Amino acid sequence: SVSHSQITRLYSRFTSLDKGENGTLSREDFQRIPELAINPLGDRIINAFFPEGEDQVNFRGFMRTLAHFRPIEDNEKSKDQDGPEPLNSRSNKLHFAFRLYDLDKDDKISRDELLQVLRMMVGVNISDEQLGSIADRTIQEADQDGDSAISFAEFVKV
Amino acid sequence: SVSSIVPESCLLIVVGLLVGGLIKGVGEEPPILKSNIFFLFLLPPIILDAGYFLPLRQFTENLGTILIFAVVGTLWNAFFLGGLMYAVCQLSGPSLNHIGLLANLLFGSIISAVDPVAVLAVFEEIHINELLHILVFGESLLNDAVTVVLYHLFEEFANFEQVTILDIILGFLSFFVVSLGGVFVGVIYGVIAAFTSRFTSHIRVIEPLFVFLYSYMAYLSAELFHLSGIMALIASGVVMRPYVEANISHKSHTTIKYFLKMWSSVSETLIFIFLGVSTVAGHHYWNWTFVISTLFFCLIARVLGVLVLTWFINKFRIVKLTPKDQFIIAYGGLRGAIAFSLCYLLDYKHFGMRDMFLTAIITVIFFTVFVQGMTIRPLVDLLAVKKKQETKRSINEEIHTQFLDHLLTGIEDICGHYGHHHWKDKLNRFNKKYVKKCLIAGERSKEPQLIAFYHKMEMKQAIELVESGGIGKIPSAVSTVSIQNINPKTLPVERVLPALSKDKEEEIRKILRNNLQKTRQRLRSYNRHTLVADPYEEAWNQMLLRRQKARQLEQKMNNYLTVPAHKLDSPTMSRARIGSDPLAYEPKADSENLPIITIDPASPQSPESVDLMNELPKGCGGLPPSPEEEDEEGLMMRVKEPSSPGTDDVFTPESNSPGNQRMQRCLSDPGPPPEPEEGEPFIPKGQ
Numbered sequence: 001s002v003s004h005s006q007i008t009r010l011y012s013r014f015t016s017l018d019k020g021e022n023g024t025l026s027r028e029d030f031q032r033i034p035e036l037a038i039n040p041l042g043d044r045i046i047n048a049f050f051p052e053g054e055d056q057v058n059f060r061g062f063m064r065t066l067a068h069f070r071p072i073e074d075n076e077k078s079k080d081q082d083g084p085e086p087l088n089s090r091s092n093k094l095h096f097a098f099r100l101y102d103l104d105k106d107d108k109i110s111r112d113e114l115l116q117v118l119r120m121m122v123g124v125n126i127s128d129e130q131l132g133s134i135a136d137r138t139i140q141e142a143d144q145d146g147d148s149a150i151s152f153a154e155f156v157k158v
Numbered sequence: 159s160v161s162s163i164v165p166e167s168c169l170l171i172v173v174g175l176l177v178g179g180l181i182k183g184v185g186e187e188p189p190i191l192k193s194n195i196f197f198l199f200l201l202p203p204i205i206l207d208a209g210y211f212l213p214l215r216q217f218t219e220n221l222g223t224i225l226i227f228a229v230v231g232t233l234w235n236a237f238f239l240g241g242l243m244y245a246v247c248q249l250s251g252p253s254l255n256h257i258g259l260l261a262n263l264l265f266g267s268i269i270s271a272v273d274p275v276a277v278l279a280v281f282e283e284i285h286i287n288e289l290l291h292i293l294v295f296g297e298s299l300l301n302d303a304v305t306v307v308l309y310h311l312f313e314e315f316a317n318f319e320q321v322t323i324l325d326i327i328l329g330f331l332s333f334f335v336v337s338l339g340g341v342f343v344g345v346i347y348g349v350i351a352a353f354t355s356r357f358t359s360h361i362r363v364i365e366p367l368f369v370f371l372y373s374y375m376a377y378l379s380a381e382l383f384h385l386s387g388i389m390a391l392i393a394s395g396v397v398m399r400p401y402v403e404a405n406i407s408h409k410s411h412t413t414i415k416y417f418l419k420m421w422s423s424v425s426e427t428l429i430f431i432f433l434g435v436s437t438v439a440g441h442h443y444w445n446w447t448f449v450i451s452t453l454f455f456c457l458i459a460r461v462l463g464v465l466v467l468t469w470f471i472n473k474f475r476i477v478k479l480t481p482k483d484q485f486i487i488a489y490g491g492l493r494g495a496i497a498f499s500l501c502y503l504l505d506y507k508h509f510g511m512r513d514m515f516l517t518a519i520i521t522v523i524f525f526t527v528f529v530q531g532m533t534i535r536p537l538v539d540l541l542a543v544k545k546k547q548e549t550k551r552s553i554n555e556e557i558h559t560q561f562l563d564h565l566l567t568g569i570e571d572i573c574g575h576y577g578h579h580h581w582k583d584k585l586n587r588f589n590k591k592y593v594k595k596c597l598i599a600g601e602r603s604k605e606p607q608l609i610a611f612y613h614k615m616e617m618k619q620a621i622e623l624v625e626s627g628g629i630g631k632i633p634s635a636v637s638t639v640s641i642q643n644i645n646p647k648t649l650p651v652e653r654v655l656p657a658l659s660k661d662k663e664e665e666i667r668k669i670l671r672n673n674l675q676k677t678r679q680r681l682r683s684y685n686r687h688t689l690v691a692d693p694y695e696e697a698w699n700q701m702l703l704r705r706q707k708a709r710q711l712e713q714k715m716n717n718y719l720t721v722p723a724h725k726l727d728s729p730t731m732s733r734a735r736i737g738s739d740p741l742a743y744e745p746k747a748d749s750e751n752l753p754i755i756t757i758d759p760a761s762p763q764s765p766e767s768v769d770l771m772n773e774l775p776k777g778c779g780g781l782p783p784s785p786e787e788e789d790e791e792g793l794m795m796r797v798k799e800p801s802s803p804g805t806d807d808v809f810t811p812e813s814n815s816p817g818n819q820r821m822q823r824c825l826s827d828p829g830p831p832p833e834p835e836e837g838e839p840f841i842p843k844g845q
Contacts, residue, residue, distance in 0.1 A: 035568075039564055039567060066569065117557075121564065134612050
């Protein structure tokens with residue numbers, strides 16, 4: 001899994017973020033990171049760390065989410081498909097990204113969800129109609145089964 | 159066919175050989191590739207073409223790898239080769255004994271550089287996947303700095319009696335000066351070019367000239383100070399490109415593209431032919447030992463270098479380089495005309511064995527270009543190396559790429575790890591905040607990248623649609639805005655492509671007439687009096703809002719198209735047009751595309767009635783809004799509340815009254831005649 005040095009580094013980062021020093025991170029701790037505040041997807045990323053309905057994340061959860069982004073190790077690639085897929089496999093990474101789009105967790109990115117993400121990335125100067133047409137076009141390009149939404153399979157294909 | 163087996167560069171060299179042989183046979187002295195012609199005229203177009211169209215994203219992602227290959231790899235090649243050749247010379251007896259270490263090192267440095275011209279020529283044809291392409295190509299571009307430094311260093315040292323440690327250290331430092339200085343010069347010229355292009359909206363015809371001119375000046379200035387001209391050229395192309403493309407017209411962009419391609423093609427052809435001719439013409443001194451061992455050691459040095467460096471680099475890369483990749487990289491290390499010209503520059507006095515060097519270099523060049531160039535394609539197929547995917551970038555890709563970028567930046571920030579994405583994000587922010595404002599004209603500077611990309615795609619699609627004559631067959635799945643955008647665009651494009659057939663024109667006129675008709679009907683019942691009445695104020699404001707939005711949209715679209723300044727004199731238009739009021743809006747020549755609304759000229763108010771000629775989207779009128787608009791295919795103006803904060807940066811909630819006042823003003827006095835201006839971004843008049 002994750003190497004020892006990586007774990008130590010992440011732990012020191014965890015503790016430096018944890019201002020309340022109670023072994024868990026809350027949302028405010030994340031929001032204190034300045035760059036995250038200006039990142040358009042900041043809020044969503046923060047939410048991804050917290051499991052359903054909880055407000056605190058401990059180190060294990062912290063690590064688990066971050067483990068998605070480790071580079072794929074060579075030996076893991078050759079592992080057979082029997083066991084559960086390693087946490088940082090390509091499809092899991094994509095799934096993570098997909099979940100950031102898909103807020104209502106219906107396994108589809110609907111036009112509205114796409115609009116929301118676009119709005120966050122693009123800022124306030126663009127009119128809704130323009131964004132709407134971009135969203136329409138995006139869905140039109142990617143949508144293969146004609147349901148006017150992007151499913152995970154279609155997302156992966158892009 | 160021959161061309162599928164033999165790469166073009168080989169054929170050209172053969173042609174050169176034939177021509178040279180012919181000339182010699184006649185008894186004339188064939189022309190040799192003079193170095194200054196090569197460096198001043200033949201090389202820059204190729205490099206500029208490469209730099210301007212460099213796929214920046216892949217380049218920066220692999221920059222570390224490329225730099226290591228370019229710098230360390232070339233150094234290794236030079237010293238390894240030079241050292242070994244020195245040993246060979248010492249060992250081989252009296253004929254070669256006199257060649258000193260420095261001369262050998264110089265020789266090594268000349269021949270060790272991978273040549274961009276040759277690489278381009280061969281790699282273009284085999285369509286290898288982008289990663290490998292950018293690695294080898296990037297390396298060939300960036301190693302110019304190393305080559306320049308080493309060349310001048312050894313040339314100078316050969317004149318010295320003693321080479322001290324200080325000299326070596328200075329030489330090492332000069333590498334940084336040369337490369338960074340070259341880049342710096344390039345960036346400065348790039349910025350100047352971008353800044354110039356901001357003001358060229360009135361002289362579209364010479365826009366391409368600025369690009370070429372400033373780049374060439376960057377090259378010359380760098381070469382003047384013995385800095386790396388190639389790096390300057392590339393830096394200027396890379397820096398100026400995003401801003402220039404945002405500022406210049408579509409036609410200029412096409413011009414630049416085709417001129418660059420044309421010049422670089424011509425240069426490349428000439429270079430290879432000249433190589434062939436010079437081979438026949440030059441004085442040669444063939445020494446079996448020297449030449450064969452050069453060839454041999456070149457190959458070994460390259461392979462060893464790539465292997466060792468890849469092993470080192472793979473520790474830091476996320477996407478590792480497989481042995482197949484390594485083989486292609488090693489095999490793609492072609493030498494070319496730069497090596498030849500550098501050797502030609504050598505002075506006879508100091509380097510008596512210049513001819514021998516020349517012969518050896520030509521042999522190596524021939525070998526790499528012919529043997530390696532010809533066999534690389536079957537080898538690529540044999541090894542089943544991944545080929546390039548010929549897909550156009552879709553809007554999906556663009557959105558998701560940006561999305562993932564933000565995501566990864568966020569994750570990096572959480573980890574506290576100042577990685578790749580962090581710096582890229584910082585650079586983008588800096589770019590957006592300061593640089594874009596200075597270098598891009600008008601409204602475009604605030605346009606997010608996504609929107610710009612989207613507009614480009616829409617426009618491309620519109621043009622394609624017109625060219626294929628498929629005006630009537632607009633796919634229904636395209637959103638309503640797209641439809642609306644495509645339709646009016648057919649008109650300005652029509653002027654650009656006068657070849658549109660008669661019946662297409664008829665179709666366009668019919669469409670417009672229908673649209674005009676509808677709006678006319680709509681407005682019959684509207685007259686000036688209703689403006690003042692309160693119940694209509696709300697609807698009026700909505701209409702203003704929608705007009706504003708439509709305008710903005712239309713302006714942004716039209717910025718890309720070059721529209722001649724004269725008004726379109728189609729009968730429908732001139733009938734519709736009476737006057738205009740620049741107080742409210744500046745009417746533009748291209749605004750006639752969208753249906754024009756006129757107030758009934760027989761209005762009792764004033765003889766010179768002012769009409770609100772503009773691109774009023776259909777469905778706007780001072781009538782009870784909702785039911786009417788719903789069935790209109792207007793510019794998707796779903797009527798909501800007049801403005802919500804943040805959706806429209808022009809109309810703020812307080813603007814309702816000034817807008818209203820403006821309308822009243824404009825109806826009561828006629829404005830001055832309109833001055834159409836081409837391509838000027840619309841700046842809404844003050845509220």
